[in-house]
Amino acid sequence: MRLKDDEWTIAHLHQHLQAAVDLEFWTIPYYMSALYSVVDRTAQAVQLVQSVVNQEMLHVQLACNIANAYGLSPRFAAPVYRGHDIPHLDFALDKPDPRPEFAPYSAEIRLLDIPRINGMCLIEYPEWDTGGKAILRDTITEYGSIGEFYDALQYGAGLLRRHIQGGVRQVDHFSAFYNNMPSLTVTDSDGDGYNQVVLLINTIREQGEGASGASAALPAAYQNTADDSDPSWPHFQKFQTIRQTVGKPLTYPVTLAVDYSDHQRALAATLAETFGRFRTALEQLFAGGNPGGFVPLMISVGAGIQNCWKNGVTPRFG
Amino acid sequence: MSTRTVFRVHPTINFARFGTSQDFYYSPETSAGLPLDGTDTTGGLPLQAAADGTESFVRSGDLRDADGNLKRQAARFRLYAYDLAGPDAYPNGGGVEILPGTTLADGRTVAQVVWTVHLANKKANNYCVVSSEGLNAFADGQVPQLRNPQVYGTPDSETRLKSLVIDPGPRALVAGGTPGAVVDFDATTPASYSDGKGGIAENADYPKSFPSGLLYEPMGAIDTLGELRTDAQGRLLVLSAFGRTAGKYDEYSQVVQMTGDTNNPSWFDDAADGPVSATLVFTDGTVAEAFGGWVVCCDPSYAPQIRNVVSVWDDVFDAWVRTLDLMPSLYANGVYNGDYVPNFETDIHPVFRAAALQRWTVNLPPIAQRAHAAVDAIAAADDPDQTIMAGLTFIRNPNLAGETSVGVPLMPLSLGDAGKAFLTVTPTQYFFLEQWSKHRFNTAAAPALGPGELLDQASLSNCLGGRYVPGIEVSYTIRQKDIYQQDWASTGAGPFRIKHKPLDYSRAVAAKPFLKGGWIPLRHQDDGLEPGDLCKFMAIPWQTDYNSCSIHQTSINGTNTATGSPTTLYWSWPAQRPDAVYVADEVVAKVLPPQKWSIRGQGSFALNPRTASTFQDPLEAVQQWDQIGIVLQGTVIDGNDVSPDHYLEVASQLQDAGDPDEPVLAWPFNANPAKAVLDGPLGGIAGGARRAPAGRRRRGR
DSSP states (O other): OOOOGOOHHHHHHHHHHHHHHHHHHHHHHHHHHHTOOOOOOSSSSHHHHHHHHHHHHHHHHHHHHHHHHTTOOOOOOOOOOOOOOTTTTGGGOOOOOOOOHHHSSOSSSOSSOOHHHHHHHTTTTOOOOSSSSOOBBGGGGGGGHHHHHHHHHHHHHHGGGGOTTSSSSSSOSSSGGOTTOOSSSOOOOOHHHHHHHHHHHHHHHHHHHHOOOOOOSSOGSSOSSSSOOOOOOOHHHHHHIIIIIIOOOOOOOOOOOOOHHHHHHHHHHHHHHHHHHHHHHHHTTTTTOOOOTHHHHHHHHHHHHHHHHOOOOOOOOO | OEEEEEEEESHHHHHHHHSSSOOOOOOOOOOOOOTTBSSSSSSSEEEOOTTOEEEEEOOOOSOOOTTTTEEEEEEEEEEEEEEEEOOSOOOOOOOOEEEETOOOOOSBBBBEEEEEEBBBBBBGGGBBOOTTTGGGGGGGGGGBSSSSTTTTTTTTTTTHHHHBBBOEEEEEEEESTTTTTOOEESSSSSSSOOOOOSSEEEEEEEEOOOOOOSOOOBBBBBEEEEEEEEEESSEEEEEOOOEEEEEEETTTTTBOOOSSSSSSSSEEEEOOEEEEEEEEETTOEEEOOOHHHHHEEEOOOSSSSSSOBHHHHHHHHHHHHHHSSSOOTTEEEEEEEEEOOOOIIIIIIHHHHHHHGGGSSSSOHHHHHHHHHHHOOTTTTSSSSSSSSSGEEEEEEEESSSGGGOOOSBBOOOOOOTOOOOOOOOOOHHHHHHHHTTTTTSSOOOOOOOHHHHHHHHHHSSOOOEEEEESSOOOGGGGGGGGTTTTTHHOOOSSSOOOOOOOGGOOOOTTTSSSSOOOTTOOOOOOBBBBTTTGGGSOOOOOHHHHOOOEEEEHHHHHHHSOOTTOEESSSSSTTTTOEOGGGOOBBTTOOOOOOEESTTTTTOSSGGGGGTSSHHHHHHHHHGSSSOOOEGGGGGGGGGGOOOOEESSSSSOOOOTTOOOOOOOSSOOOOOOOHHHTSSTTTSSTSSSOOOOOOOOOOO
């Protein structure tokens, strides 16, 4: 259901901000599992997905920083990877419907294959400009694309800019990777703070779908200046490249879960347990805490995913 | 089976290090950064002898003399006797130290030891270092361009040998003879050597050669390559020279400009290397020759406890395992034994420890510091699958050549060997890590090394490995089996011993250079090395290479296929060549201050971050290298309220207040982009390097 401007409340904004965090966070295990399933770590597909994963981590940070500026410390619920369900997005609502072009797709955790690459493309699929102002919806599942979702979020954030409190629970682990970016945190309140909020939203959108229009390259401000093989490409372009030109790289052989050995079951359990602790640490981090084990846990999740694949185990996260 | 007694010099390879002081301390006898029994101080520290003969780790106050001059590090060699019942194996585990007065099990008593050492410097007569090629520059019968091509001839030409090789000849010293004797490798001290019968022979006609003619000598003349002494017990001490350089003048009476880091023509330095021999003389008049060692005179150790992820030990051990049948139970017939069980503390944890120590010498971001700390915290009892190192997900595989082009997240994240963007651990290190990852390791005590074997390991563990472009102490030739005594098992020489080329000093005549061009790699030359055959592959002068090898783009290795921005900067030699340090004097109540560049102050201000922590003028590098500080553990830092767990810079003389300086940037940081790239069609630093295939067009926003 559409909402009018005067019906958009801070509660609605918080709901959208939590949804943004949910969505960005959901992509990390999904992309990372596909990434670490590839045997050849020099493969172009690996480099491309790795760079996207790095930016999805950045996007989680940015979404959380915006949320905290509006008084919300986000939660990190266990993401669910089932069927075709991608949090808060209903591609059927997008016009034209992109699903036929990216069929088949799957939201389940598997090695890097066509359904996963298609899923990645759909998530980062660019929005078709409606030519009008953003549509504010009552239910966050009513958005057809990530662009439409962020349009609404930004519009609502503008309506409620008076709520911004700069410098609250802001986290920055990435600024050294973006030398041309003025700020990755919200340090100011009111108007200046809103400009920072818009910058962070733009960063997510530009890097994800390439929101600047039809030009091939991201503006320099949004480009990774350190460790991205193709810093000028948005995520959609990277995934399209894999889909259209790179092909499916060799992945680790997988054992059916019913045939797991004790060691394999232990690996799966270790990853799930580590990921659970990582979610708790994330929540603490973006609630103003300083969880000591945050960095090792973050890295251990990646290590655990590849260790699963190397041993024939499909990662699971809850 | 009858036993035989053999004698060996240990360490097989040891390192004397430059200083500007007449004073000195002893080479370390423990391995950098590793824990030691009974002390919180980790290994790698040199040793200081007190007046009463007791020895202790050097402390911050021991690094410079009363006048502020940097002390030298003497390479100390010891003698050990081994009783062998057959071919030797590694590790031997035995060995008893022999000193003048020692009585052997067979009843013989050592009266004295005649030590002979021959130092030489052949750098100016050797071939150029080729950073993009390394060893491959000698492949297929080719050689790189000669250094100093303006001096006509081949490396064996008399003209070149006379004018470009520094060779004072051999020197001998009797341990157990005159106390306090000092024998100098200068132009006036006669060449001397063991006569093999218990005495010392001299050859006054030995054709000594030093840099001659009109020379620019900013730190003084190169008039010696070092000296010999003994310690109070009669062990050999080899001291280096003083780290001096000399440059020739050109036709316009200008000092020939230094134009690069590694191959400066018309310049000399006083680095050196050469064989160490020992003749044991027994009280019954008999003599015995020991299997000798080798000494290298080289750069100071600016961070002696900061362990290299790949040390020279790792490279030498790997080369011996894979090419010289060191341990058939580990590697045979070209493959590792999958049933081999490495030891956690000795074979695996040193890599983890090294990673954690890098933070004290480079500008690692906090996220990396925390990750490395978690790596170091892995204990023998931990399940590898439940650690941050699970699956070796983030370790670059040395067996997959392409991975040397992949940067983050693969480790180590420092620059690689010649022609390779990034470093890898050695194949043997990686095999050990793989075994650990597969739960195939033991947590029991490792097979005991003998005391001499421990010295071999410690000496080489404290040196830079992995990235020989060209290196700090030694270069890529240290991996070549041709340089070693390959019959180590049957002769009883033991492993890791450089083969001495037999030299008959009695035949030396004044008119003819004694040494030749010498050994080069990939020629199947296995008849031994001459003095100077190791360090000739190093930079000339050494200071320009040390100075420049702080931070680089990956293109410095002649390749830039690395992932990421071509302007991203990485560390060249992160443990051995400090880039960013914490200054001990700036620590307050054990709280660390912001880092500073190791090379800072006047003459170091960098307009481009790629030359940070560097003297901007190479002439300053050859004149101020001795003013750089040393990184030591808090346990041996005097007068500051510092943590014993911190490794901090002390004794720097580069801290002139008011000098222009720049802050240490957090990694990742970038070199200034080339203008052409900045002005590229896409307006971004790396934009448009490769274009994606046409995707679905979007409507403009």
